[in-house]
Amino acid sequence: MTLPIFLVGARGCGKTTVGQALALAQGCQFIDTDFWLQETSQQTIADIVARDGWEAFRARETDALKAVTAPARVIATGGGIILSEYNRHFMREKGIVVYLCAPVAVLADRLEAFPEEGQRPTLTGKPISEEVSEVLALRDALYREAAHHVVNAAQSPDQVVSDIEAALQLARAS
Ligand SMILES: Nc1ncnc2c1ncn2[C@@H]1O[C@H](COP(=O)(O)OP(=O)(O)OP(=O)(O)O)[C@@H](O)[C@H]1O
Numbered sequence: 728m729t730l731p732i733f734l735v736g737a738r739g740c741g742k743t744t745v746g747q748a749l750a751l752a753q754g755c756q757f758i759d760t761d762f763w764l765q766e767t768s769q770q771t772i773a774d775i776v777a778r779d780g781w782e783a784f785r786a787r788e789t790d791a792l793k794a795v796t797a798p799a800r801v802i803a804t805g806g807g808i809i810l811s812e813y814n815r816h817f818m819r820e821k822g823i824v825v826y827l828c829a830p831v832a833v834l835a836d837r838l839e840a841f842p843e844e845g846q847r848p849t850l851t852g853k854p855i856s857e858e859v860s861e862v863l864a865l866r867d868a869l870y871r872e873a874a875h876h877v878v879n880a881a882q883s884p885d886q887v888v889s890d891i892e893a894a895l896q897l898a899r900a901s
Pocket residue numbers: 736737738739740741742743744745761803804805806837838841846847880881882883884887
């Protein structure tokens with residue numbers, strides 16, 4: 728059985744982008760909890776949060792995580808999935824968790840170029856660079872706590888995929 732691979736990390740670290748490429752390289756199915764949630768509810772994340780609030784969104788995100796978890800899948804998660812202790816334990820127990828780690832400047836540049844506000848409503852009401860810095864400072868330890876592997880996500884998507892595959896291979900061999 729091939730365990731599911733969960734990609735975790737901050738908004739803009741490339742979970743969706745790298746996840747698609749990794750799934751292709753591994754011959755796995757690709758699933759994204761943000762896409763799944765928006766498709767099944769027929770609402771954007773911004774709409775869900777505006778109507779029901781962040782707490783309701785977080786509960787639905789946990790439901791999405793449980794619903795999409797299956798063998799032979801690469802699962803790109805939402806940037807805040809690690810806020811829940813339940814989700815952190817669930818991912819570690821059910822599969823292999825990879826933290827795509829990138830510095831604030833890289834994340835902020837990507838998010839400024841492609842804000843996608845429907846999927847990424849503001850978390851703090853602050854400008855992007857300030858928000859990324861503040862949120863990453865609070866979450867970095869949680870990403871690390873959840874992760875079996877940490878990779879440098881400031882590289883090209885192909886290089887990030889290669890690094891993940893190398894880490895998985897090394898772990899299998901040991
Ligand atoms: N390794 C990379 N190199 C250059 N650009 C990248 C890389 N990874 C992602 N990007 C770009 O950064 C933007 C955000 O990437 P992506 O949507 O994959 O991030 P994410 O981690 O899934 O974010 P979210 O948590 O909001 O779902 C996209 O426009 C994407 O093209």
